[in-house]
Amino acid sequence: MNTKNIEKQFQILRTLLAIAIATAVAFIIIYFIDDNPTATIKEFVLGPLQSRRKIGNIITNMTPMLFVGTGVCLIFSANQTNMAVEGGFFVGAMLASVAATMIKLPTPLHIPLCLMAGGVAGAAATAIPTFLFVKYNAKPVVSSIMVNNMCLYVGLFVINHLIRDPGAGFLASYKFAETSRFPEMVKGTGVHYGILVGIVVLIVGYLYLNKSKAGYEIRTVGRNVDFARYSGIHVSRVITKAQLLGGFLAGMGGAVEVLGMYKRFQYQALTNHGFDGIMIGIMASYNPKMLPLAALFLAYIRVGADCMQRNSNVPVELANIMISVIVIMIVAESFLYKMKHRRIVAAAGKELAGKEAA
Amino acid sequence: MELNILSMEHITKVYSNGFVANKDINFSVHEGEIHALVGENGAGKSTLMKMLFGTEKPDQGRILLHGQEIHIDNPTVAISHGIGMVHQHFMLVPSLSVADNLVVGMEPKKNGLYDIAKAKEIAKEAADKYNFHIDPNARIRDLSVGQKQKVEILKALVRGAKILILDEPTAVLTPQETKELFIELKQLKSLGYTVIFISHKLNEVKELCDRITILRGGRMISVEEIAGITELDISRKMVGRDVRLDIEKKPAVAKQTILKVSHVNKVNNLGKQVLNDVSFCIPGGVILGIAGVEGNGQSEISEIISGMERTFDGEVEVNGRNIRNMSVRQLRENGVAHISEDRMTYGIVGDGSISENIISDRYYKKEFQKGLLMNQKKIDDLVTDLIEKFGIKCDGKDQPARMLSGGNMQKVVAAREFTNNADLIIANQPTRGIDVGASMFLRNKLVELRDLGAAILLISADLSEVMEVSDRLIVMSGGMISAYFEDASQVTEEEMGLYMLGLKQMSPGEIKGVSN
Numbered sequence A: 001m002n003t004k005n006i007e008k009q010f011q012i013l014r015t016l017l018a019i020a021i022a023t024a025v026a027f028i029i030i031y032f033i034d035d036n037p038t039a040t041i042k043e044f045v046l047g048p049l050q051s052r053r054k055i056g057n058i059i060t061n062m063t064p065m066l067f068v069g070t071g072v073c074l075i076f077s078a079n080q081t082n083m084a085v086e087g088g089f090f091v092g093a094m095l096a097s098v099a100a101t102m103i104k105l106p107t108p109l110h111i112p113l114c115l116m117a118g119g120v121a122g123a124a125a126t127a128i129p130t131f132l133f134v135k136y137n138a139k140p141v142v143s144s145i146m147v148n149n150m151c152l153y154v155g156l157f158v159i160n161h162l163i164r165d166p167g168a169g170f171l172a173s174y175k176f177a178e179t180s181r182f183p184e185m186v187k188g189t190g191v192h193y194g195i196l197v198g199i200v201v202l203i204v205g206y207l208y209l210n211k212s213k214a215g216y217e218i219r220t221v222g223r224n225v226d227f228a229r230y231s232g233i234h235v236s237r238v239i240t241k242a243q244l245l246g247g248f249l250a251g252m253g254g255a256v257e258v259l260g261m262y263k264r265f266q267y268q269a270l271t272n273h274g275f276d277g278i279m280i281g282i283m284a285s286y287n288p289k290m291l292p293l294a295a296l297f298l299a300y301i302r303v304g305a306d307c308m309q310r311n312s313n314v315p316v317e318l319a320n321i322m323i324s325v326i327v328i329m330i331v332a333e334s335f336l337y338k339m340k341h342r343r344i345v346a347a348a349g350k351e352l353a354g355k356e357a358a
Numbered sequence B: 001m002e003l004n005i006l007s008m009e010h011i012t013k014v015y016s017n018g019f020v021a022n023k024d025i026n027f028s029v030h031e032g033e034i035h036a037l038v039g040e041n042g043a044g045k046s047t048l049m050k051m052l053f054g055t056e057k058p059d060q061g062r063i064l065l066h067g068q069e070i071h072i073d074n075p076t077v078a079i080s081h082g083i084g085m086v087h088q089h090f091m092l093v094p095s096l097s098v099a100d101n102l103v104v105g106m107e108p109k110k111n112g113l114y115d116i117a118k119a120k121e122i123a124k125e126a127a128d129k130y131n132f133h134i135d136p137n138a139r140i141r142d143l144s145v146g147q148k149q150k151v152e153i154l155k156a157l158v159r160g161a162k163i164l165i166l167d168e169p170t171a172v173l174t175p176q177e178t179k180e181l182f183i184e185l186k187q188l189k190s191l192g193y194t195v196i197f198i199s200h201k202l203n204e205v206k207e208l209c210d211r212i213t214i215l216r217g218g219r220m221i222s223v224e225e226i227a228g229i230t231e232l233d234i235s236r237k238m239v240g241r242d243v244r245l246d247i248e249k250k251p252a253v254a255k256q257t258i259l260k261v262s263h264v265n266k267v268n269n270l271g272k273q274v275l276n277d278v279s280f281c282i283p284g285g286v287i288l289g290i291a292g293v294e295g296n297g298q299s300e301i302s303e304i305i306s307g308m309e310r311t312f313d314g315e316v317e318v319n320g321r322n323i324r325n326m327s328v329r330q331l332r333e334n335g336v337a338h339i340s341e342d343r344m345t346y347g348i349v350g351d352g353s354i355s356e357n358i359i360s361d362r363y364y365k366k367e368f369q370k371g372l373l374m375n376q377k378k379i380d381d382l383v384t385d386l387i388e389k390f391g392i393k394c395d396g397k398d399q400p401a402r403m404l405s406g407g408n409m410q411k412v413v414a415a416r417e418f419t420n421n422a423d424l425i426i427a428n429q430p431t432r433g434i435d436v437g438a439s440m441f442l443r444n445k446l447v448e449l450r451d452l453g454a455a456i457l458l459i460s461a462d463l464s465e466v467m468e469v470s471d472r473l474i475v476m477s478g479g480m481i482s483a484y485f486e487d488a489s490q491v492t493e494e495e496m497g498l499y500m501l502g503l504k505q506m507s508p509g510e511i512k513g514v515s516n
Helices: A003-033 A037-049 A052-077 A085-102 A107-136 A140-163 A194-211 A213-223 A225-231 A235-261 A273-283 A288-311 A318-331 A337-357 B045-053 B075-080 B098-103 B116-129 B145-158 B175-190 B202-208 B231-239 B298-305 B328-333 B343-347 B354-361 B376-389 B406-417 B436-451 B463-469 B493-500 B508-515
Strands: B004-014 B020-030 B034-038 B060-065 B068-070 B083-086 B163-167 B194-199 B211-216 B219-225 B257-267 B273-283 B287-291 B313-318 B336-339 B424-428 B455-459 B472-477 B480-485
Touching: A003 A037, A003 A318, A003 A337, A037 A052, A037 A288, A052 A085, A052 A194, A052 A213, A052 A235, A052 A273, A052 A288, A085 A107, A085 A140, A085 A235, A085 A273, A107 A140, A107 A235, A194 A213, A194 A235, A194 A288, A213 A225, A213 A235, A213 B354, A225 A235, A225 B328, A225 B343, A225 B354, A235 A273, A273 A288, A273 A318, A288 A318, A337 B004, A337 B020, B004 B045, B020 B034, B020 B045, B020 B060, B020 B194, B020 B211, B034 B045, B034 B175, B034 B202, B045 B075, B045 B083, B045 B163, B045 B194, B075 B083, B083 B145, B098 B116, B098 B145, B116 B145, B145 B163, B145 B175, B175 B194, B175 B202, B175 B493, B194 B202, B202 B231, B211 B231, B219 B231, B257 B298, B257 B455, B273 B298, B273 B313, B273 B455, B273 B480, B273 B508, B287 B436, B287 B463, B298 B313, B298 B424, B298 B455, B328 B336, B336 B406, B343 B406, B354 B376, B354 B406, B376 B406, B406 B436, B424 B436, B436 B455, B436 B463, B455 B463, B463 B493, B472 B493, B472 B508, B480 B493, B480 B508
Parallel strands: B020 B219, B034 B194, B034 B211, B083 B163, B163 B194, B287 B455, B287 B472, B336 B424, B424 B455
Antiparallel strands: B004 B020, B004 B060, B060 B068, B211 B219, B257 B273, B257 B313, B472 B480
16 A cells, blocks of 8 residues: 555545534534434435425536536636635626626527626636736735625626616516526426536536646646746746636626526625635535535535425524535644554555565 | 763654655764764655654654653754754854844843843853854854854754754865864864764764764664774665766767856845856856855856846856746747756645656647647656656656655656756756765766757756766856866865865956856
């Protein structure tokens, strides 16, 4: 057993253990606040599988995550902590809504146009922290959070002044043109064709990041920026590219979400889809290959928490607590370090003994 | 006097990349002796000493001081037990004075404030007591390397060290400074101090030390009285086989000029002139060595030529083209390869596979593309071939580079930099910290590439390396070229030392030869 395999093993072990601990935490919380914990836990674990509608909910939950998650993989693989994917998702949804309400086109053109509009808006959101970093070395950790707020208010401003439907009775846009909406794919489940676009995006994202020269550049810059510069890679260009593409995908995710799930734009606040993307990105180690699994997991416990909330007094936020615990455990690099080191020592000793015997 | 003041028993240390640095080592020193710890690079000397100083912890074994088992969890504990260490890379604050550096972490206080006068007094007393000639008021950054080393030694002594560990102290010194250091160390010995002297320079060990412990491949090979062992025996035990340490070299055949550096000046961000009117040329087929104590402008010159540093005055031409406005990629395409002195920062990407490390300068080329994606098969073939040609010991091309030993990491760097058909190869400290086998391999490769017509700039702090491998030599001191030797084989180390220290300086007329 060589060191590389031990490391891989421990990464899997750590993730599984993180999930187990998070689940245990969730159960303990349920146990303390609920009168009938067994039934509630059962609802939480098995609820999402109880009906076609709920399975559909898992898939519709996953759909925007695939876009934002792939975008996050691109951005964070370049080691840029640009969280403007959150705002990017929002303005993407906004600009797509503008395109969906103000333009008339046949469906085969209208949907792509809305997706493009969403993508461009999303890229614009991540472009701001990128520019500030490349030009003035302002850390995106801070600037991107500011940008998220900007996105929220710019988005609401546009909706309010350009496409607000005064007859709706609340802050919402006019209805989207039918030609711009994703049709339902499976009757009675809410699952729409956006999931197919998401799968394509995921596969293309995987190939781009792991198999193309542009992806090689992004990963190399992310792992060791000095080495990249030394090798002749144009670092700021690569950083910019990764973040614009990541923002584009996040914005596109916003477009797909509103056009698939809603009849009009009706968000009043940031939606947290961006941070969901970051969380599943972390769980997948920023590798699109593992992303569907992470997205499925997050979507599943979201729906589970929702089922549980309907039948008990445990709030839906429990899912967020679980995810937070998992992310913390995965990010904590020293978690299980000692055990791993002992394994490495033992393996190295055995290998040495083997060599001597030979 | 007590015989074994300190002993380490059955010490084993495995790094988290699976590398066994120490295996069941027994090591002990007598009170009041100078004890040599020798071995090749990578034999485990530094690791063993790091455990003694508390910067690493052993996985097995125990450490006894005066027969009592002690647990050295961190350097503070080591110091409290009277163990002090002088690192090869100095741990000093350049902008502070000698006195400040000596008392750092144990500053004398007066009314709750730092008592500068008292600090100076402590510094002066210590310098007098041990007969070290050091001005307590001088700033560290104005001191020479030899003086900085004295400050490091004093720093350990002021903290009450009775056992001093010196990690390759002479590696950074000129022959003259080395002599001075030896006098001081012998004086410390006569005062009852115990010194552990890490080195791989056997003549020095022979001259200075009382006993010797030899390590090889992470194991203890033998402990001897220095009087009873010859240099040849030591080197045999160190290497374990007969290694040819000389380089086979035909006379150089100079071709047309490839690198031309003219009147390069550079002022660093502290306002110090680090390069002062440096001019030289290298024709194809020639190895030009730059000798000098580290920090005399060698790093700057290599960074400028490799395109990593842009702010300088003067002209640099490669293959007749001015490099000033070239990106690193353009420069590499114009025939420049570069082995950086900082392997871990620039030379490799630790989390990347061996394969990803080797292709970093050529991944974008057409031959490695297949449609929109990279041609993985072609890359795999190339990398598999290079791993074999360069004898990189690994578990395969997908192994992360950080899991390799230093020597194999450097071979990965070489597998990249030596195979891109470069006309100019900048090799900055190519063999620093790697084992003899890998070092010899790299040196011979450089000569081989020279014979194929490449111009090679070899920068090395290892005097014997730079003298043996180079065809022509320049010495740098204080940012200037202080000497030029047309024939590197006709120079003695002592003579070089004088130029390295800046005690001698050739006239511009004598140096001019290097620019033609």
